[in-house]
Amino acid sequence: MQGKKVSRPIVRISVISIALAVVVNLITIAVVTGFQQEVRNKVSGFGSHIFIMSSGESSIYESEPLNKNQSFFSELQKDPSIKDISYVAYKPVIFQSEQFEKQSNRSGKDSSIVRQEIHGAILKGVNERYNWEFFKENLKQGKVPNFKTDEPSMEVMVSSRIAKNLNLKVGDDVKAFFVKTQPIKKVFKLVGIYETGLEEFDSKIAIGDLRIVQQLNDWGIQASIEVEDTLYNGQFIVRGNIIGGNGNYRYDWGKGYEAYSGITHCPLKDTTIRLIASDYWSNINGKEEGTSIPDPAYLKIKIEGKAYSFCDPKLDGMGTIMREYLNDSGSQFAIQATEKKMIFETIEGKGSSHNYVGGFEITVKNWDELPEVHSRLKKRLELIPTKHDELLAVRSIIENESDIFVWLGFLDLNVLIILSLMILIGIINMGSALLVLILVRSNFIGMLKSMGASNWAIRKIFLIQAGFLIFRGIVIGNVIGLGLCGLQYYFHILKLNPEVYYIDKVPIELNVWAWLALNVGTLIVCLLALIIPSYAITRISPVKAIRFN
DSSP: OHHHHHHHHHHHHHHHHHHHHHHHHHHHHHHHHHHHHHHHHHHHHHHOSEEEEETTOSOGGGOOOEESOOHHHHHHHTOTTEEEEEEEEEEEEEEEEEEEEEEEOTTSOEEEEEEEEEEEEEEEEEOTTOOOHHHHHTEEEEOOOOOOSSSOOOEEEEEHHHHHHHTOOTTOEEEEEEOSSSOEEEEEEEEEEEOOSOHHHHTTEEEEEHHHHHHHTTOSEEEEEEEEEEEETTEEEEEEEEEETTSOEEEESSSSEESOOEEEEOOSSSEEEEEEEEEOSSOTTOGGGOSSOOEEEEEEEEEEEOTTSOOOOOBOTTSOBOOEEOSTTSSEEEEEOSSEEEEEEEEOOOOSGGGEESEEEEEESOGGGHHHHHHHHHHHHBTOOOTTSOOEEEEEHHHHTHHHHHHHHHHHHHHHHHHHHHHHHHHHHHHHHHHHHHHHTHHHHHHHHHTTOOHHHHHHHHHHHHHHHHHHHHHHHHHHHHHHHHHHHHHOOSBOOHHHHSSSBOOOOOOHHHHHHHHHHHHHHHHHHHTTGGGGGGGOOHHHHHHOO
16 A cells, blocks of 8 residues: 555656646647648748759849740640649739828828838749649738730739738739839739748739839830931831840841841832841850840831932921821831821831740649659759750759748757657656555565566566557647647647748647657657666565565
8 A cells, every 4th residue: 555655646747647648749740730731831822842943043033034845845834743833923023002002291280291212123924834832821801813814914912011001902003113223113903912921032022913023124126217317318217126125136137137226218109117136145146145035026117199209308396207196105107208108107016025924933742752753854844954054053942941941940949859858757757656666566576576577577567558558648639739739730829920930820730640650659668768767676685575465
């Protein structure tokens, strides 16, 4: 009876220590796994798992353009390990909003003042094939933009952080300024507001139409033709204008490429002038040395009156040709000469920007396959010239956001340390309990030995009893641990500061295999560790044990 009074509290403490170890380890694994998966999914949602970009670039936000018509695109669409592949492009932007506020002056009259708010961000251009799954899951207001339109869409989606800073709501117009040779202003329609809690990305990523970003980046070239305001030897000066490219332009007016950007012409009949514009590196006539896809532009001329008369248009006091504009854009205008009227229509090239993208985003089906898919794509694509003589780089999300993933990797070490310490505490307590059980049952051990029982047979009896106590502690720990995890999973009781932890609540993620591994591992490790304390049984003498009371 006295032995039970001594052993009972120690045994209870040992069971509690095992239960506590299981509770702490369950919560640790669930929280760390959930945290890693939550942050990983959010970071990947903004930038995919693998990014194919121009070689030599350090940032996906500032990559050089690539031709979108790549042979590997259709191949990767059929790859069983790849879930999705899409085109993307990026462009820095400054959003601006205006607010009208009333204020009273000294006379008591109210007056309105305009307060402007600005926010710097990056506009991510995507097309109609983009996978909206991630943003739909994190959509707070409105809808995702619709880019399945014939013309570039002015719909845009921003984060709640950006919307709050600019005091915007769904349906508002958003002014946007872009840096080019000259600043460009565009007005977007805010159709959706998302919130991921990943403040580092929420504060800088807006989603817009890929076609808009392609135009803003001046990728490829766009050609146009203009008629200058003066004459040369009685002829009009027709000049080509090119936007984009590498700045080293060549012009084909119908006789092959040449360096002259303009021609002179006096129309004597209805005619159409065609210009094909391109850029080049060193050989102006080398077909293979152009860097951008050529773009055609046209100038249509219609004659009314005596077509073969002189081109002697009316001039104003400054000697400038007088024009009569026939539409608001100025693309159609008429010039009156003495005996004929010439109607001009300029048709700009559509540009070749739509043939270029900033890169290709690839999402794998299984995160665990990312290293293998990444390695395979690097061998297949990296630094091997494409059919467009481009060199590619294949970057994984782990490389692009290395700081975040290195930080997440350190959490695995923390988990290992916590698991080891908690199991060690349980082992020490169970070892103490086992020694106490052996001590208070020395008489019983002596009797068994006197009846011929072996040391190992007696040790198994105590190990089985210890195993039962460990199992009871594991069951209690599971009930408490899973209960606490369930409360956090469904009710989000514990919150986090997203500016520090990237997420706004403590995440929970625990799969069956991790749960089984923890429980079975705890039971086996503790039992194996108790084999050493059980050696105390071998030192008990049957004669002394039977006499011991």
